[in-house]
Each structure stands twice: as C-alpha cells, then as structure tokens.
Amino acid sequence: MKTLKKIGKFLLVIIVLLLIAVGIFTYTLKPDYSGNKELSGLQQEVSVYYDDYGVPHIYGSNEKDAFRALGYVHAQDRLWQMELLRRIASGGLSEVFGPDLVDTDKFFLSLGISDATKQTVANLDGQNKGVELASAYLSGINQFIAEGPTPIEFYLTGIDKRDFVLEDIYNTIGYMAFSFAMAHKTDPLLTTIHAKLGPEYLMDLQVGSNIDTEWIKNYNPTSNDSVQNQLTAMVNNALGNLEIPLFEGSNSWVIAPEKTKNGKVIFANDPHIGFAQPSVWYEAHIETPSYTKYGYHIAGIPFPLLGHNREIAYGLTMFENDDVDFYYERPNPTNKDQYWAQDGFVDYEIVEKTIKVKDAQAVNFKYRKTVHGPVLNGIADQINGDRPIAMSWVYTQTENQVIDALFNLSFATNITQFKSTLPKIHAPGLNVMYGDAKGNIAWFATAKLYHIPDSVHTKFIYEEGQGLPVEKEWLPFHENPQAINPPSHYVYSANNQPDSIVGMLYPGYYLPENRAKRIVELLEPKNDWDLNSATQMITDVTSSVEPEIVYNLTKYIDISTLKEKELKVIDLLNLWDGNYELSSIEGTVYNRWVYYLLKQTFKDELGDELFSQFLSTHLMKRIIAPLSKNDASVWWDDVATNDREETINDIVNSSFEQALVSLRDDFGTNINEWQWKKVHTLEHTHPIGQIAALRSFFNVGPFEVEGSREVISNMAFPYDDTGLYKTSSGPSTRRIIDFSDVENSVSILPTGQSGNPFSRHYQDQAQMYVDGKFRKMMMNKEEIQKSKEILIFRPKD
Incomplete structure (x- = not known):
C-alpha cells in the first residue's frame, strides 16, 4: 500500500509539473500587449496603446517607424x-498540409500570379515612398519572426518560419x-449548356446584362463538354480546399x-468575404505628425484597403466585372508542342515548377502557355482532353501598380488626390466608395x-480565332462607371449591374x-440619417424581393390538394414581409421550397x-426571381x-x-418548430x-x-440536400463613419483582432457580431492614452 501511495504521489507530481510546463508554454505563446521592446531600424520611440478589443493605436514620430511597429x-x-x-x-x-493540396498548388501556380510578381518586383523603384514603407513594415514582421514566440500552428504543422519579402505582398494581393x-x-x-442543350436554354439564365433591374446610376459632372465541365469542377475543388477568406x-x-x-x-461599408478564423481584417490606428489613418489590413499587406481619418473615408465592394476570358487553342496535328497563333503554328511556352510536399517527394510538373495565357488542361487531375483551353486574365497581363495605388489611397487628403490614384487599380474590379468631411460623396x-x-459574348469559351483580340482596346478611366455628388444625395453599391x-x-x-x-x-x-439609424440599416435582415417571389409562386399552388396545416403554411408565406429573424418560419419554408424548385x-x-456547379454560380441567384x-x-419540362x-x-x-415533407421529417409536424435559427448557423473555421x-x-x-x-446583412450559404444553411460568407466587418462625430464612429469584426488562439482577443467580438452590436473605433488621443496596455518600441542599439 505504501508503495502504491508513493507511486501515486510521484505521478501527481509529474502531472502537476506537466500542467505547469503546459501553462508556461501557453503563456509564452500569447501576444505581448504591454512592456518594452527594442526594434531594429527605429529612429525614435514608438508607443502602441491597445484598446479593450486589442486594436493597436500606434503613435510614432515618423511614418517609417510607425509602419515598422505595425509590421x-x-x-x-x-x-x-x-x-x-x-x-x-x-x-x-x-x-x-500534404498531398491533398497538390492539385490546388498546381492550379494557383498556373495562374501566373507568382511569375507576374517576380517581374513586378524586379522593376520596383527602391526609392518609391510606398516601397520604403512596405519594406519597413516587412522589417517589423521579420523581427517578430526572429525574436517573438512561434505560433502554435507552426508546431502542429512542422513548418519553419522564414522572412517576408516584397514578393509576398504581391502574391497575397494576387x-x-x-x-x-x-x-x-x-x-x-x-x-457546356449551350453545346449540350442549345441556345434556347440560355435565354432564361440571366446570362447577359439585365435592363430590368436596379442599376447603379452614373453621375459624373466632369464543344468538348467534358473538358469544360472539369474546368469548373477544378476551380470549385481548388477554392473549396481552402479554409481561407x-x-x-x-x-x-x-x-x-x-x-x-x-x-x-x-459612410457605411460591409465587405462580404468568406468566413474563416482568423477573420480577414486586422484593425490598426496610426498617428504621426504627417499621417493619420484608422485602417483595415489584410495579413501581410502594409496599407489598409479600408480606412478613414478626420478628413476622408473609403471602402470597397466587388465590381464583379468580367476580366477573365477563355480560349480554345488549335493544336498542330503533326506536332503536339505547337498551336495556331494568327499566321501559323508556334511553339507553346513551357513553364516548369516544383512543389514541395509534406511527408512526400516533391512534385515536378509542367504547363503550357499561349499568347492568351496558361493552358489549363493537365494542370490538375480533373482537366484532361484534346482541346486545349487557355485563360486570359487582366491581373497578370497588365502592369501591376498595386503598392502605389494602396499607398496613395491611404495618404490621400481630398477627393482630387483620391480619384487620381484609382486608375492604378487594374484588377480585381472594385467599387471604391468615398466620403469626406467637406461633404463630398462618390x-x-x-x-x-x-x-x-x-x-x-464574354461568358463563353471562345472558339479558336474568335473572341477578343490579344491586344485589347483599353478604355480611359474617366469612361468607367462612377458617380460624384449625384443629385440623389447618396451613392451605393451592392454588386449589382452598373449603368452603361x-x-x-x-x-x-x-x-x-x-x-x-x-x-x-x-x-x-x-432625410434625417444619423449613426443609430445607419447601424440599424447595416444589420437589416429583410428581403423586399423574396415576398414577390412567394407571391408569384403561390399563384400556381393547387390549394384544393392541401390539408389544413399546409394551408396555414401558405397563409404564413403570403403574409411574410421577407424578414429573416431567428424565429422566422417563413424563411425556412421559402428556402426549402426554392431549393427543390431549382432541383426539379x-x-x-x-x-x-453540372447542377452542383450551377448552384455555386451567381446565375443561380439571379434566376430565381425572373423564373x-x-x-x-423551356426549363420547366422534365426531360x-x-x-x-x-x-x-x-x-x-x-x-x-x-x-413540406422534408421539414416534417427534420422537425416534426408542429410548424412552430420550423424556425430559421434551427437551420441557419455560422461557424468560423480554422484550417x-x-x-x-x-x-x-x-x-x-x-x-x-x-x-x-442577398439581404443587407448578407449571411450567405450554399444550397444542398441537407436542408441546412451553414453560413459561408457575409459581412467581414460592419463599419460606419459619421463625420459629425468621427471619434465615435463604430465597427465590429466577426470574431476578434487576434489570430492567436491563446489571445483573449481571439473571439471576444464574436457574440457581439452575431447580436448586431458595435464598438467604437477610437481616435481620441486622450481617451486612447488611458489604456492599461502600452507596448513601447525603442531603437535598437
């Protein structure tokens, strides 16, 4: 018995020591929000005040020091x-992550982003102010890599940390x-639909521009089916493998x-981005004698894509323009290494790449390029076929001035300066929104x-020798859709059709x-908007279109075949105002009904x-109301x-x-149990x-x-046979800037500031976000300096 007690005590000591070791290890992995650090390259001291939500407020005597601390x-x-x-x-x-991601790596390498990046960086001017600040930011990142704790994900995956370089900024943006x-x-x-079914099946798919929809108005005072199917499947598979925004x-x-x-x-903005953990944006407030910005940063990018100060505010939505074209190439029947280009057969350009694979041999692969771009056949296992398909993408085929563009947007002080830098944004197409303290909106x-x-028609794969020429006729920026101080006294964007x-x-x-x-x-x-009414609008969950769809569909219901409870469902739908509160029964019924309608x-x-691929496109969303x-x-007939x-x-x-059958199977016959909250959920997933x-x-x-x-609080989800609507994308932030009281403007993130799971700011905004609440974007220096957490960076000797 004494021996057992001794063993028990010994094991207890071991367990306690292990717990202490785990505790110490965990503590060392947490971010430092207070204390003193030496930072190489600093000219003078930088003070970083952390507010209650982990947002750093960086005060420096010059911009390089501030961006170094930001990094x-x-x-x-x-x-x-x-x-x-x-x-x-x-x-x-x-x-x-190992062999499962090899096809994804092949696909992204073939897009040519990294090759275009190398060419861009090789031509950069090292004296350019944007490049200098980007380099200072990278220097700050690299000092943390050298001296800071290693995030737990690096231990779990077994990869080594390595320094960041300018190419990484461009690759991330790409x-x-x-x-x-x-x-x-x-x-x-x-x-494929055109080739397989005929042109009449395209007429009802909203393929072209729609003249009967809500437009954003301008105001400027100044047939190889298998290969095609596989291409769509390849892209869905590549993007589906990424638990990344x-x-x-x-x-x-x-x-x-x-x-x-x-x-x-x-000013209001809520960019819709795929949900993931960490969430996409990192908030940071920088103050120097010559620069002020409260900005939203993508990981590894020094300049904010969204931002404001006391003079201007700007934000983004997706323009959704078509900047990618596909072309069938004609191979030389006597030489597989050649294709037809204008006046004769020419050699494909061969690009060779090597992919490192965790716990496996490196993978060497080649792909071909034509005058149009990379040939996608053979890049991934899904793409095989005799007809080569090449891809032309504006992003990799025109000059990349993204660093200049983001730098100039961030440093603009008025609408003239702001507008002058916009032509440098070549891709992706963005709706850039603007407002300022002088009353301008744009x-x-x-x-x-x-x-x-x-x-x-740009939404098909062009046959060889057809489509757009390789040398495009570029339009001057002043021809782009835009509105500056329109008579409506508001501008907006919701990814809808812009004016002609x-x-x-x-x-x-x-x-x-x-x-x-x-x-x-x-x-x-x-005409009496204020901060409170704007926050209510940005969290609005009502559709004004879906009740119209219900009205259209219920006209065809044969009520003589319905039982009492089924008639009650029809009555609920006919009285529905399109609201998607948690208790909504109508929203649940509507989405089940629409899914089975689309499926049939x-x-x-x-x-x-192809039906699965169809559900992943915007075509599906656009077709519901007109259908x-x-x-x-022609689609109504069951072939x-x-x-x-x-x-x-x-x-x-x-x-x-x-x-109705599926809802009864899932939730029983009591209609009151068919509530939206039971089917519509959100989980922020980490890789x-x-x-x-x-x-x-x-x-x-x-x-x-x-x-x-497709309501303002756009908590989007895919359709499938489960009847569950797991939210996949939505507002990546909600932010409202009121120039009558800039220092009390508000924002919220979906989870938290930190991507470190040991930080208390990893998910401290998650419940607030779900509840539609906001927090202040602090800019008042006196208020900020009351912070209990201050991190001081001093020049390193």
Whole structure:
C-alpha cells in the first residue's frame, strides 16, 4: 500500500509539473500587449496603446517607424494567417498540409500570379515612398519572426518560419484578386449548356446584362463538354480546399449632408468575404505628425484597403466585372508542342515548377502557355482532353501598380488626390466608395476595362480565332462607371449591374438586385440619417424581393390538394414581409421550397455534376426571381419523362410538397418548430480546426444567426440536400463613419483582432457580431492614452 501511495504521489507530481510546463508554454505563446521592446531600424520611440478589443493605436514620430511597429504587432497577432496567404499564389500549401493540396498548388501556380510578381518586383523603384514603407513594415514582421514566440500552428504543422519579402505582398494581393473566381465557375458551365442543350436554354439564365433591374446610376459632372465541365469542377475543388477568406460581394453606401440629421456625410461599408478564423481584417490606428489613418489590413499587406481619418473615408465592394476570358487553342496535328497563333503554328511556352510536399517527394510538373495565357488542361487531375483551353486574365497581363495605388489611397487628403490614384487599380474590379468631411460623396468602378464588340459574348469559351483580340482596346478611366455628388444625395453599391458606359452595359457576374433594391428603398425617402439609424440599416435582415417571389409562386399552388396545416403554411408565406429573424418560419419554408424548385427545374437537364456547379454560380441567384414569373421557360419540362410535358404548375406544386415533407421529417409536424435559427448557423473555421479533436480549440462557434443571402446583412450559404444553411460568407466587418462625430464612429469584426488562439482577443467580438452590436473605433488621443496596455518600441542599439 505504501508503495502504491508513493507511486501515486510521484505521478501527481509529474502531472502537476506537466500542467505547469503546459501553462508556461501557453503563456509564452500569447501576444505581448504591454512592456518594452527594442526594434531594429527605429529612429525614435514608438508607443502602441491597445484598446479593450486589442486594436493597436500606434503613435510614432515618423511614418517609417510607425509602419515598422505595425509590421511587428500585426505579425504577433496574425503571423500564421500571413504565412498561409502568401503561400497560396506561390504553390506552397502542400508543404504545410500534404498531398491533398497538390492539385490546388498546381492550379494557383498556373495562374501566373507568382511569375507576374517576380517581374513586378524586379522593376520596383527602391526609392518609391510606398516601397520604403512596405519594406519597413516587412522589417517589423521579420523581427517578430526572429525574436517573438512561434505560433502554435507552426508546431502542429512542422513548418519553419522564414522572412517576408516584397514578393509576398504581391502574391497575397494576387490571391485575393483571384478569389472571386466567378468566371472560372460560370463560363465553362454556360459553354457546356449551350453545346449540350442549345441556345434556347440560355435565354432564361440571366446570362447577359439585365435592363430590368436596379442599376447603379452614373453621375459624373466632369464543344468538348467534358473538358469544360472539369474546368469548373477544378476551380470549385481548388477554392473549396481552402479554409481561407474568399472575396464574395459587399454593401456600401455614402449619404450626403443633405440627407443626414447633423448635416455631415455618413459612410457605411460591409465587405462580404468568406468566413474563416482568423477573420480577414486586422484593425490598426496610426498617428504621426504627417499621417493619420484608422485602417483595415489584410495579413501581410502594409496599407489598409479600408480606412478613414478626420478628413476622408473609403471602402470597397466587388465590381464583379468580367476580366477573365477563355480560349480554345488549335493544336498542330503533326506536332503536339505547337498551336495556331494568327499566321501559323508556334511553339507553346513551357513553364516548369516544383512543389514541395509534406511527408512526400516533391512534385515536378509542367504547363503550357499561349499568347492568351496558361493552358489549363493537365494542370490538375480533373482537366484532361484534346482541346486545349487557355485563360486570359487582366491581373497578370497588365502592369501591376498595386503598392502605389494602396499607398496613395491611404495618404490621400481630398477627393482630387483620391480619384487620381484609382486608375492604378487594374484588377480585381472594385467599387471604391468615398466620403469626406467637406461633404463630398462618390462611387468609382475601378478596373482596366476594354472595348467589347457587340458580336462578342464574354461568358463563353471562345472558339479558336474568335473572341477578343490579344491586344485589347483599353478604355480611359474617366469612361468607367462612377458617380460624384449625384443629385440623389447618396451613392451605393451592392454588386449589382452598373449603368452603361460608352454605349454598352459592361459584362460581369453581377448579383441580383435584391440588396440594391432594399438599400434604395431605405435610403430614398429618409432625410434625417444619423449613426443609430445607419447601424440599424447595416444589420437589416429583410428581403423586399423574396415576398414577390412567394407571391408569384403561390399563384400556381393547387390549394384544393392541401390539408389544413399546409394551408396555414401558405397563409404564413403570403403574409411574410421577407424578414429573416431567428424565429422566422417563413424563411425556412421559402428556402426549402426554392431549393427543390431549382432541383426539379434544372437537374434533369444538367445532371448531378453540372447542377452542383450551377448552384455555386451567381446565375443561380439571379434566376430565381425572373423564373418565378416566367411560365414559358423551356426549363420547366422534365426531360426524364417522355409521356408528358411538365409546366410551371407541376414543378411549383411538387417542389412545395417536397419542401413540406422534408421539414416534417427534420422537425416534426408542429410548424412552430420550423424556425430559421434551427437551420441557419455560422461557424468560423480554422484550417487546423478541420481535425475533429482540435475543432473546439481553433474554430469559433457555431452560432444561430439572423439574416440570409442577398439581404443587407448578407449571411450567405450554399444550397444542398441537407436542408441546412451553414453560413459561408457575409459581412467581414460592419463599419460606419459619421463625420459629425468621427471619434465615435463604430465597427465590429466577426470574431476578434487576434489570430492567436491563446489571445483573449481571439473571439471576444464574436457574440457581439452575431447580436448586431458595435464598438467604437477610437481616435481620441486622450481617451486612447488611458489604456492599461502600452507596448513601447525603442531603437535598437
């Protein structure tokens, strides 16, 4: 017995020592929010005050010192995120996660982002002010890498830390530019539908620009089906492997003084980006004698993409313009190494790459390039076929001035300076929103746009010798869609169709008018906007379009076949105002019904694979409203039945019945149990959180959430057979700047400032975000200096 007691005491001591060791190890991994540090390259001391939500307020005597400190504090909260984002475009994910990511690495390498980056950086002017500040920022990151604690993800994946260089900034921006990727999902699919089913099946798919929708108004006072299918599948697979933010859409509106209670501009912006943990934005406030900015930074990028100070505010939404084109190439029948280019056969350019793979041999692969761009066949296992498909993308084929653009946007002090730098943003297409303390408001669609002849439709794979010429006819920036101080006294963007330019509606992958219509509906009649009403609007969860869709569909319901409870459901739907609160029953029924309606309408013609691809496109979102009132659509007929031709009545009734059956199976016969909160949830997933044992440590949530896709609080989700709507993207921040009281402007992040799971700021905003609450974006120096946490950086001897 004494021996057992001794063993027990010994084991207890070991356990206590292990717990102490784990505690000490954990403590060493936490970010330092207070204390003193020496920082190489500093000229003078920099003070960093952390507020209650972990936002650093950086006070320096000059800009280089401030950006150097920014690099350090950004890295200690987001180094793992920086590491992942810089690896995507350069094909470095397999080195972290193993063979499953090899196809993804091949795909991103073939896009040519990293090659374009090398060329851009080689031509940079080292004396350029933007480059100097970017280098100072990188120096701060690299000192943290050398001296700071290693994030736990590096231990778990076994990768080594390495310094950041200018190429990493461009590669990260390049990935974010591509992440929209709607052309890759859409153009091959439409080409397949055209070849497989015929042109009549495209007429109802909202393929072209829509003249019957809510436009953003200008105001400027001055047939190889298998290869095509595989291409769409390859892109969906590559992006689906990434638990990393993808750009999706966005809202923004700016209200002029004439429509505000206090006679000053109110600016609102909520970019819609794929949810992940850490969330995409890192907030930082910098003050120097010559520079002030409260900015939102992407990991590894020194200049904020969203920002404000006491003079101006700016933000972004996706323009959604079409800047990617696909071309069939004609191979030489007697020489597989050649293709036809204008006047004869020429050799493909061969690009060789090597991918490092965790716990496996490195993978060597080659891909071909033509005058149009990379040939996608053979890059990943999904793409094989005899007809080479090449991709032309504006981002890699025009001069990249992104550092200059972001630097100048950040340092602009008025609308003239701000507008002058916008032509430097070539891709992705962005709606840049602007407001200032002098009362100016503006919207600019920024991108390198080009003339498209009437005979060319950009949403198909061009046959050899057709389509747009290699040398495009670029349009001057002043021709881009834009509005400056319009008579409406507001500007907005909701990724919807912009007004015409140079006699044409510019092609794109625009989202339906739902959010735009609601924004205009709320902005137009009201002339006393203030901060409180703006926060209510940015969290609005009501659709003004979906009740119209319900009205259109219920006209076809045969009520004589319905039982009492089913009639009650119809009554609820007919009285629905489109609200997506947690208790909404109508929202649950509506989405089940629409999914089965889409499935019965399109799957018989498309088949399982193409239907799944169709659901991932904006086409699906755009088609719902017009389809609900188009009883003549060719899609209504079920081609699997030979003895009859189905009509809209048949599909509407059978899909409604399927929806009710599925809801009863899932939640029982009590209609009151069919609440939105039971099907609509949000979980912020971390790449390592995919491991079941680590999910609760790294992931944040799940939460029951209000909102839906294509309402202002755009909590979007994919459709599938589960009948569950797991939110995949939404407002990556909600921010409102009121120029009548700038220091009390508000914001919120989906989870928290820090990407370090040991930080108390890892998820301290998550519940507030779900509840539609906000916190102050502090800019008052006296208030900031009351902070209990101060990190002092001093020059290193």
